[in-house]
Structure formats: structure tokens, C-alpha cells
Amino acid sequence: MTAPQRADARRNYARILTVAEEEVAVHGAGASLEQIARVAGVGSATVRRHFPTRRALLDAVAKERIEVLCARAEVLAGEAESSRAALLDWLGEVIASSARSRGLAAALAYEGAPPDDLYENSDSCATALETAGTPLLRRAIEDGAVAGDVTFADLVTLLVGIVLATEQHADPAREADRLFRLTVAGLSPS
Incomplete structure (x- = not known):
């Protein structure tokens, strides 16, 4: 103690x-x-x-935003009829929050840490987000709405990449959302 x-x-x-x-x-x-x-x-x-560590500082800065995102995951897990829609809505909110809050993406994957090292600290933002988002992902996989080999680390890597790639854009949140939607839809025409 x-x-x-x-x-x-x-x-x-x-x-x-x-x-x-x-x-x-x-x-x-x-x-x-x-x-x-x-x-x-x-x-x-x-x-x-x-x-x-710098990561400890970034986690502390991002803590309140992460708590809001975790609470939102719980709500979506309990009320959404479509597991795919629930997961995509939540991921969209994570992207939007990360794009609006510089440093949040880095708190999720600081300095290119390998996916296995993202969750080393049980109090980290990444761990909290994984705990909240995994049930949404698991349900979407069970429903056949998401490929069975998709991991939460895969999703974090995509989200962080999109947010960091758009950070210097004139409207980072809008561009991050556009790239996220493109990622979800794929490159094939509708």
C-alpha cells in the first residue's frame, strides 16, 4: 500500500x-x-x-476522453441491433475523438510500438479501450459481420495510422472520417 x-x-x-x-x-x-x-x-x-515515461503522461492527458469512449462502447454493445453498425459507429467515434485531440492516437500506439506491446500497462489508455471495444468486435465476428481473423490490435493500428496521417490536414477530423469510411468500404465501387 x-x-x-x-x-x-x-x-x-x-x-x-x-x-x-x-x-x-x-x-x-x-x-x-x-x-x-x-x-x-x-x-x-x-x-x-x-x-x-512520455507514454504515462500521454495516458494521463487522454484519460477522460478514453473514459467517454469506453462508456460509449458499453452503451452501443447493449442497445445496437446490428453488431457491425455498433462496431463501426464506435470506431468512428474513436477516430473523431483522436483527430480532435492531438496526442490521443499516440497514447494508443506510442512511437510505433509493435501491436503486442501496446497493452503492456494495465492502466493504459490502450488497455482500457481494448477492454471496452473487444466485446463489440467479438460480437461482430460472431455475427459474421467482420472477418474472423481481425484483432483489436489490427483496428488500433488502422485507427492510429489514419489519425496520424491526417493530423496536419486542414480539417483532420473530416479527413480522418473520410479515410475511415474508405477503409471500411474498400476500394471496390459500390
Whole structure:
């Protein structure tokens, strides 16, 4: 059992997280940890004590958005009649949220980590999203609406690729959605 944080440590954490959210929104996953420390008024060692890795910082920044997406997966799993529609609606929402929130895609697959390494931390955003989305994928596979060899890691890789590819676009959310729909439809004409 760990001891509760001192009040100054809690304040530092909150200040660092607030600054990190702003910096990641502007600079994406590559936001400078030193700049975050400067703006937060703490030393870089304090930032690293609270967030030992860049991924830990990105996970903390993305946590609330991931919680919303996880809750949405539960709702869709319980109410959607079409397993394919439920999965695609949810994936579309993950893409839209990731395109609007710089750094979220990187929190899901930081620095090109191999799919097997995406979920190493049980508290990570990727793990939470996998836990929420796997029932939607499993149901779609069982219904024959999605190929049986599709894995959740495959979906994350596609989503992250689309979001990162459109990050510098004039309207990243719209372009990410267009590419997602193209991926789902395939290259064949209707």
C-alpha cells in the first residue's frame, strides 16, 4: 500500500497535467517535457517523478476522453441491433475523438510500438479501450459481420495510422472520417 501524496505533490501533479494538456493540444505527442516543467513551474525531475515515461503522461492527458469512449462502447454493445453498425459507429467515434485531440492516437500506439506491446500497462489508455471495444468486435465476428481473423490490435493500428496521417490536414477530423469510411468500404465501387 502506498502512502497518500502530500498536498504539494497533488498540486504539482494537477498543475503539470493542466500544462501537459495544453502543450499536447498544440504540439501533439512530441510536446517538450522540459517546456511542460517550465510552464508548470516545477523541475523536470518533478515531471518525471509523476510521469516516468512520455507514454504515462500521454495516458494521463487522454484519460477522460478514453473514459467517454469506453462508456460509449458499453452503451452501443447493449442497445445496437446490428453488431457491425455498433462496431463501426464506435470506431468512428474513436477516430473523431483522436483527430480532435492531438496526442490521443499516440497514447494508443506510442512511437510505433509493435501491436503486442501496446497493452503492456494495465492502466493504459490502450488497455482500457481494448477492454471496452473487444466485446463489440467479438460480437461482430460472431455475427459474421467482420472477418474472423481481425484483432483489436489490427483496428488500433488502422485507427492510429489514419489519425496520424491526417493530423496536419486542414480539417483532420473530416479527413480522418473520410479515410475511415474508405477503409471500411474498400476500394471496390459500390
